Amino acid sequence: MSGQSANWARNVVFGASELRAPASVAELQDIVxxxxxxxxxxxxHSFNRxxxxxxxxxxxxxxxxxxAAVEDALAPFAARPHWGKVFAVAPETIRGRYPRWADxxxxxxxxxxxxxxxxxxxxxxxxxxx
Numbered sequence: 001m002s003g004q005s006a007n008w009a010r011n012v013v014f015g016a017s018e019l020r021a022p023a024s025v026a027e028l029q030d031i032v033x034x035x036x037x038x039x040x041x042x043x044x045h046s047f048n049r050x051x052x053x054x055x056x057x058x059x060x061x062x063x064x065x066x067x068a069a070v071e072d073a074l075a076p077f078a079a080r081p082h083w084g085k086v087f088a089v090a091p092e093t094i095r096g097r098y099p100r101w102a103d104x105x106x107x108x109x110x111x112x113x114x115x116x117x118x119x120x121x122x123x124x125x126x127x128x129x130x
Contacts, residue, residue, distance in 0.1 A: 023066070024066065024069070025066070025069045025070055025073050063086060064088070067086055067087060067088055068088060071087065071088060071089055078096075078097050079097075080094070080097050080098070081094070091124055091125045094125065104126075105126050108122075108126055109129055115128055
């Protein structure tokens with residue numbers, strides 16, 4: 001695929017000579033091996049060295065196993081997920097990847113003591129204080 005495309009919200013348009021959408025980790029590896037130059041499309045506001053964006057397809061059954069495979073492949077690098085993207089890394093694993101995790105948890109308790117802005121996701125990754 002090539003030409004112009006847009007992000008999922010359709011508010012940012014971008015162009016590339018070639019856009020690839022690998023369906024598996026193995027296909028992504030083949031693309032990287034067979035290319036002289038690979039650029040990962042990102043949000044433009046990240047300081048990460050690389051970002052993988054592939055969950056624009058709204059098909060949980062198709063995306064979930066790919067997310068798991070990518071997370072397994074990246075585990076040796078202690079990769080940290082984007083909080084606004086699909087991921088399944090366990091809370092106890094993620095905690096070890098953020099040196100200031102406890103500081104953020106303290107800020108949550110300080111600025112939202114009643115838990116008004118909490119949800120199931122936040123409770124899973126940042127359990128409320130007893």
